[in-house]
Amino acid sequence: MNLYAVIFVPDFALQAVLRNTPELRAQTVVLIAEKKTRILQMTPSAHAAGVTQGMTPTQAVARCNGLIIKIQSPDAERVARAALVECACSFSPFVEETAAGICTLRWDAEWPASQKKRPLVQLAAVHLCARLGIAPNADLALLAAQSADSCREVRAARDLAAVPIEILALPPHLLSVLGKWGIHTLGDFVALGRDSLAERLGAEILPFFDRASGRIDRPLRCIPPPEIFEESIEFENEIETLEPLLFILRRFLEQIALRLETAWLVASELELRLGFTIGAFYRRRFDIPSPTCDVDVLFRMLHTHLENFRAEHPIISLRLTATPSRPWRQQFGLFESALRDPNQFFETLARLGALLGEGHVGTPNLFSTHRPDAFFIGPVIFGELSDRRRITAEPSATKAPMAGLSFRRFRPARPAQVLFKKRPVFLQSVEVSGAIIDSFGPIRLSGNWWNGAPWSHNEWDVQLHESVLCRIYEEDGAWFLEGIYD
Amino acid sequence: MSKSSKLIELRARIQQHLSAPPAQHRAYLETGVPSLDKLLAGGLWKGGIVELTCEAKTSGASFLMRTILRHAAKEGRWSALIDGSDSFDPQSAGAQMLKNLLWIRCKKAGDAIRSVDLLLRDGNLPLLFLDLRGNPATELAAISSSNWYRLQRAIEPTSVALVALTPRPLIMCADVRLLLEGHFKLASLDDEQEVLLPQLSLSISRKRSATRWTEQMEAAV
Numbered sequence: 158m159n160l161y162a163v164i165f166v167p168d169f170a171l172q173a174v175l176r177n178t179p180e181l182r183a184q185t186v187v188l189i190a191e192k193k194t195r196i197l198q199m200t201p202s203a204h205a206a207g208v209t210q211g212m213t214p215t216q217a218v219a220r221c222n223g224l225i226i227k228i229q230s231p232d233a234e235r236v237a238r239a240a241l242v243e244c245a246c247s248f249s250p251f252v253e254e255t256a257a258g259i260c261t262l263r264w265d266a267e268w269p270a271s272q273k274k275r276p277l278v279q280l281a282a283v284h285l286c287a288r289l290g291i292a293p294n295a296d297l298a299l300l301a302a303q304s305a306d307s308c309r310e311v312r313a314a315r316d317l318a319a320v321p322i323e324i325l326a327l328p329p330h331l332l333s334v335l336g337k338w339g340i341h342t343l344g345d346f347v348a349l350g351r352d353s354l355a356e357r358l359g360a361e362i363l364p365f366f367d368r369a370s371g372r373i374d375r376p377l378r379c380i381p382p383p384e385i386f387e388e389s390i391e392f393e394n395e396i397e398t399l400e401p402l403l404f405i406l407r408r409f410l411e412q413i414a415l416r417l418e419t420a421w422l423v424a425s426e427l428e429l430r431l432g433f434t435i436g437a438f439y440r441r442r443f444d445i446p447s448p449t450c451d452v453d454v455l456f457r458m459l460h461t462h463l464e465n466f467r468a469e470h471p472i473i474s475l476r477l478t479a480t481p482s483r484p485w486r487q488q489f490g491l492f493e494s495a496l497r498d499p500n501q502f503f504e505t506l507a508r509l510g511a512l513l514g515e516g517h518v519g520t521p522n523l524f525s526t527h528r529p530d531a532f533f534i535g536p537v538i539f540g541e542l543s544d545r546r547r548i549t550a551e552p553s554a555t556k557a558p559m560a561g562l563s564f565r566r567f568r569p570a571r572p573a574q575v576l577f578k579k580r581p582v583f584l585q586s587v588e589v590s591g592a593i594i595d596s597f598g599p600i601r602l603s604g605n606w607w608n609g610a611p612w613s614h615n616e617w618d619v620q621l622h623e624s625v626l627c628r629i630y631e632e633d634g635a636w637f638l639e640g641i642y643d
Numbered sequence: 644m645s646k647s648s649k650l651i652e653l654r655a656r657i658q659q660h661l662s663a664p665p666a667q668h669r670a671y672l673e674t675g676v677p678s679l680d681k682l683l684a685g686g687l688w689k690g691g692i693v694e695l696t697c698e699a700k701t702s703g704a705s706f707l708m709r710t711i712l713r714h715a716a717k718e719g720r721w722s723a724l725i726d727g728s729d730s731f732d733p734q735s736a737g738a739q740m741l742k743n744l745l746w747i748r749c750k751k752a753g754d755a756i757r758s759v760d761l762l763l764r765d766g767n768l769p770l771l772f773l774d775l776r777g778n779p780a781t782e783l784a785a786i787s788s789s790n791w792y793r794l795q796r797a798i799e800p801t802s803v804a805l806v807a808l809t810p811r812p813l814i815m816c817a818d819v820r821l822l823l824e825g826h827f828k829l830a831s832l833d834d835e836q837e838v839l840l841p842q843l844s845l846s847i848s849r850k851r852s853a854t855r856w857t858e859q860m861e862a863a864v
Contacts, residue, residue: 530734
C-alpha cells in the first residue's frame with residue numbers, strides 16, 4: 158500500500174523570518190506584510206497575550222506591551238522553502254512542494270516507527286518547527302499533519318473524524334451554514350454524503366468534501382531536487398564593521414553545511430553578495446579547490462577575503478550561496494605530486510593576494526604576441542584540469558628550445574643615456590654604467606599597428622665591462638635599459 | 644692547563660655525555676644540474692635553506708634557477724618563485740616551466756620575506772625560490788637576522804627546499820651558502836643549456852653541520 162507523508166510548517170512566513178534569530182520564538186512576536194499593516198501571524202506567546210490575526214500593530218501593541226513586530230521577508234521565505242524541500246528530498250525521491258511551508262512526499266511503509274520523527278529533527282536543526290502527517294493519500298496526510306501536535310499517522314478518513322472542520326479552511330459563508338447545521342467536525346461533514354452536500358451547497362463544497370474523505374488519490378507533482386543552497390538576510394540596522402558580518406556568515410555557513418550534508422553533497426563554490434544602502438551590490442565568487450562541507454575551512458576563506466575588504470557605504474543585506482557537488486573521489490597516482498592540502502594552499506594564495514594585491518600572485522601565462530613583457534597572471538590550476546583549462550598562448554619565437562641565458566627584467570624599464578656612434582658605445586643608467594665592449598643589433602620589433610595600439614622599438618644586446626650583459630632599447634628617441642641577462 | 648684548553652676539554656666532555664643530536668639523514672630534491680647535485684651531495688636539502696650568493700650582475704643565477712625549475716616541472720613538481728623585485732621574465736622562461744610555477748611578484752624585500760613565511764607554513768609546494776638580487780641594499784639590511792632564523796625554524800619540520808638568491812651573504816643560518824660565478828660573453832646568448840652549464844662556477848662558501856657550534860667555540864677561544 159502506498160503511503161504519503163506531509164511535512165507541514167505552521168506559520169511558515171513567521172518561522173522563515175525567525176530562522177536567523179531562533180531565540181525570539183519564545184517571545185511575543187508578530188508578523189506583518191510588507192505593505193499592508195494587518196497582523197498575519199504570531200508566536201504562541203503573542204496569541205496568549207491576546208493578539209489575534211487581522212489586528213493592526215497599534216492594537217496589538219496595546220494588548221501586549223513589549224511586542225516585537227517583524228516584516229514579512231520574501232527572501233527568507235524562499236530560503237526556508239528551499240531548506241524544507243531539501244529535507245523532504247533526503248527522505249524520498251518523490252517530493253511535491255504543495256504550498257509554502259508544505260511538502261508532500263511518498264513515504265516508505267517499511268520504515269520503523271522510530272524513524273518517523275527524523276524529518277522533524279532535521280528541520281529543527283535548521284530552525285524550522287514542523288509537523289508530520291502520514292496517510293494512504295496526500296489529502297488525508299495533509300489533514301493529519303495540520304491536526305497533529307508533532308507526528309500523526311492515519312489509516313483512513315475515519316481516523317480524522319474528531320478533527321474540527323475549520324481545518325479545511327472553508328469560505329466563511331459555507332462554514333457559517335455548516336455551523337448552523339451543527340456540523341463541527343470532519344466526521345460529521347463526511348457523514349452528510351457528497352451528493353447531498355452538492356445538492357444543498359453547490360459544487361463549491363465538493364473539493365472540500367473530497368479532501369476530508371480522502372476520496373481522491375491524486376498524483377504528486379514532483380519537483381527535481383534543488384541545486385542551490387542559499388542563505389540570505391536583510392539587516393534591520395546597517396552593518397558598518399566586520400564582526401557582526403562574520404557572525405552572521407558563520408551562522409549561514411553552519412546552516413548551509415548542515416543542509417549539504419543532509420543531501421550527501423559538498424560545496425564546490427561559494428558566492429557572497431553584499432547589498433549596500435545606496436542600492437549597489439558587491440559580488441565575489443570563491444572557488445573551493447577541494448569541495449568540502451567543513452565550516453572552518455569555508456569560514457577562513459571568507460574571513461581572509463573580508464579582512465581586506467573596504468566598502469564606502471554601509472551593508473544592508475547579505476546573501477551566501479553554495480554550489481553543491483558530489484564529494485570528490487580521487488586516487489592519486491604514485492608519481493604525481495598532488496597538493497597535500499588544497500584548501501590550505503588556496504587559503505595561502507588568498508592571504509598572499511591580500512598582502513600583495515590583485516595580479517601579483519598566480520601562474521604566468523603568455524599572450525600570443527612578440528610584444529615584450531606580454532603576459533598575464535592566471536589562476537593556479539592543479540591536476541588534469543590544467544591541461545584542458547589552461548590558456549597557453551605561446552608566441553612562435555619562444556617555441557624554439559630554450560637557449561641562452563635567462564633575462565631579468567626591470568619593471569618599469571630604467572631610463573638610460575646611450576652614446577651612440579653607429580652602434581652603442583657607452584651606457585649610463587642607475588643600474589649599470591660603463592663602456593660597451595660588444596653589442597648586437599639593432600633588433601627591430603613592432604606590432605599591433607593594425608588595431609590602434611601600435612608599438613615598436615629597436616633593441617640592442619650589449620656587453621659591458623666585468624661581463625655584464627644587458628639589453629637596451631630605443632623608443633621614440635629615448636633609450637631604456639630593459640634588463641640584464643643572467 | 645690554560646683556561647682555553649680547559650674550556651675545550653669541558654665542552655668535549657659535555658658533548659660526549661650529552662651528545663649533540665646526530666646529523667639528520669636528509670632527503671634531497673634533485674636539481675637536474677649534475678654539478679650542483681654533486682656539490683650538495685645529492686641535491687637541495689628538504690627542510691633546509693640554500694643561499695646562492697651572486698655578486699656579479701651576470702653570474703648565470705637566473706639561468707641556473709630556470710634550469711632547476713624546468714627540471715622540477717618536468718618531474719611534475721610545482722614550484723614557487725618569490726620575486727623580491729618583480730624582475731622575472733616569463734617570456735624567456737618558456738611555457739614548459741611556467742605551467743608548474745607559482746609566481747609571487749613583490750616590490751619590497753619585506754613583502755618577499757612575509758610571502759616565504761606564508762608558503763613555508765603552508766608546506767604544499769616542495770621547492771621555493773626567493774630572489775632578492777634586485778632589491779636595494781637598504782631593504783636587505785632592514786631584514787634582521789631573527790627573520791631568517793624564524794624562516795629556518797619554520798622550514799626545518801617540512802619537506803620544502805628553499806633556495807635564496809642574494810647579491811651578498813645575508814643568511815647566517817642557511818644550511819649551505821654557495822658562491823656562484825659566471826663569465827659570459829655576448830655569444831653565450833645563443834649557446835645551448837649543455838654548453839652554458841659547465842661555465843657556471845659553484846663553490847661552497849659555508850656549510851652548517853651538527854658539530855658547527857663546537858668548531859665555532861674553538862675558533863672563538
